[in-house]
Amino acid sequence: MSHADQHFIHALLHNETQVVGEIYQRFAPKVKYYVLQNSGSADDAADIFQESLVDIYNQAKYKDLQLTCPFEAFLLMVCKRKWLNELKKRGRQGVTKDLDEQFNVGEDSFRDAEKTWADNEKARLFKTMLGQMGERCQEIIRLSLTDKPQEEIAAKLGVTYGYLRKKKSECMASLISAIKDNLSKWGLT
Amino acid sequence: MNDIDYELIERYFSDRMTEEELMAFESRREADPEFHEMVATWFDVSNTLRQSLQADPQRDALVQTLQSNRPIFNEKAKVVSIRKLMAAAASVAVLIATLMYWSPWKKDLYSQYSIEEMISPAERGSTKDSLAQQAATQFNHRDYKEAVVTLDKLLAAQPGDAYARYYRGLSYLEDGLTSRARADLEVIYNGESVFKYDGAFFVALSYLKDKNTVKCKEWLLKIPASAENYDKAQELLGDL
Structure with a gap:
């Protein structure tokens, strides 16, 4: 049995504009209030809100997220987690004022929200680190992640397959090391 | 971990190993925690990147919708007392009635x-x-x-x-x-x-x-x- 609020997630997956509008009408004010209370701006709140909805979309589409609590509670948890981390990245102190209402949220829901945030933050970190690599490495890694045969990729890059393999493993190793260096800065440990 | 190890992991994920190489790889993975962790991270990084770099037109469409709702965040919260609201509504009603009668916009439909x-x-x-x-x-x-x-x-x-x-x-x-x-x-x-x-x-x-x-x-x-x-x-x- 899926949670009654699963329809909000369905709406995100299928871009149901009316329901998405309802999500903004109903839940945006709380997130705005929360961010404004904790040294953020209305623009910050809009960013956090939008990113959280995309994160929930990703989690539902690629990781089969199923709600176990009201959508509002879940969305607020993801937004809060994201804002907390943003403050940390900006070198500010953490959240001091919380929202008044307490949802009775089980441990499962809390863990799902945390995972929704973390999985997506991780993907953002990986992408950012990839973007900071040299152009050649980026090209090699991006091409390797497609389903094209390695030989075809080597031909496209004008190198031998042996060279591609060697270069690709070097690039991956330095990408992984850059990621590890930044995990804690991004709040992912 | 050195360059040879990295190339080995690359070959493992590219399915380029002989039966014997594969067995040697698996047993090293079991015995060497550092190696094990590197293989797991390698898999996670390629897998996550593959997914997030993949085009997702549905997600793009959703982002458009989200963007169009963004102005809600810049609206000022309005706190108006009911009585003021009623007064405002009444004066708007009078204005509308006047305009309906006078219809200045009817002059040139074209x-x-x-x-x-x-x-x-x-x-x-x-x-x-x-x-x-x-x-x-x-x-x-x-x-x-x-x-x-x-x-x-x-x-x-x-x-x-x-x-x-x-x-x-x-x-x-x-x-x-x-x-x-x-x-x-x-x-x-x-x-x-x-x-x-x-x-x-x-x-x-x-x-x-x-x-x-x-x-x-x-x-x-x-x-x-x-x-x-x-x-x-x-x-x-x-x-x-």
Whole structure:
């Protein structure tokens, strides 16, 4: 049995504009209030809100997220987690004022929200680190992640397959090391 | 961990290992925690990147929708007492009643419903597009005579170009050449382009300009409820 609020997630997956509008009408004010209370701006709140909805979309589409609590509670948890981390990245102190209402949220829901945030933050970190690599490495890694045969990729890059393999493993190793260096800065440990 | 280890992991994930190499790899993975962790991270990084770099048109569409809702965050919270609200509503009602009676906007229906901007061509590069670009600039600067000259060139090259014909019709209309306008716009209405029912609407407006209300209504009624400009057509019908 899926949670009654699963329809909000369905709406995100299928871009149901009316329901998405309802999500903004109903839940945006709380997130705005929360961010404004904790040294953020209305623009910050809009960013956090939008990113959280995309994160929930990703989690539902690629990781089969199923709600176990009201959508509002879940969305607020993801937004809060994201804002907390943003403050940390900006070198500010953490959240001091919380929202008044307490949802009775089980441990499962809390863990799902945390995972929704973390999985997506991780993907953002990986992408950012990839973007900071040299152009050649980026090209090699991006091409390797497609389903094209390695030989075809080597031909496209004008190198031998042996060279591609060697270069690709070097690039991956330095990408992984850059990621590890930044995990804690991004709040992912 | 060294370069040889990395290449080994790369080969493992590319399915390039012999049976023996694979067995050696697996047993090392079991025995060496550092190696084990590196393999797991390697998998996670490639897998996560593959997923997030993949195009997702559905997600792009959702982001568009989210963006369009963004202004909600910049609205000021309104706190108005009910009594003030009632007073405001009452004075607005009086204003509306006065305006309904006086109807200053009824003076010239034509100018109320006239032309939108000419959309600039989406693709770029060819001579045809630079002509269309030129026509759009002239049209949007209300140089309708010049726009007609440019659109003539486009239509000489491609008589089937509904875009050029539609805007030539509108240019004639704005220039007061209603029968020429109708000649173009009726072709549009009889075709199947995206401008079809806009064509019908502006034929109706051309009759309005000629003060032929009967014909105007007749053309407005050609616009079906499924058309984008149906509401506009109904509104004008109501005004007539």
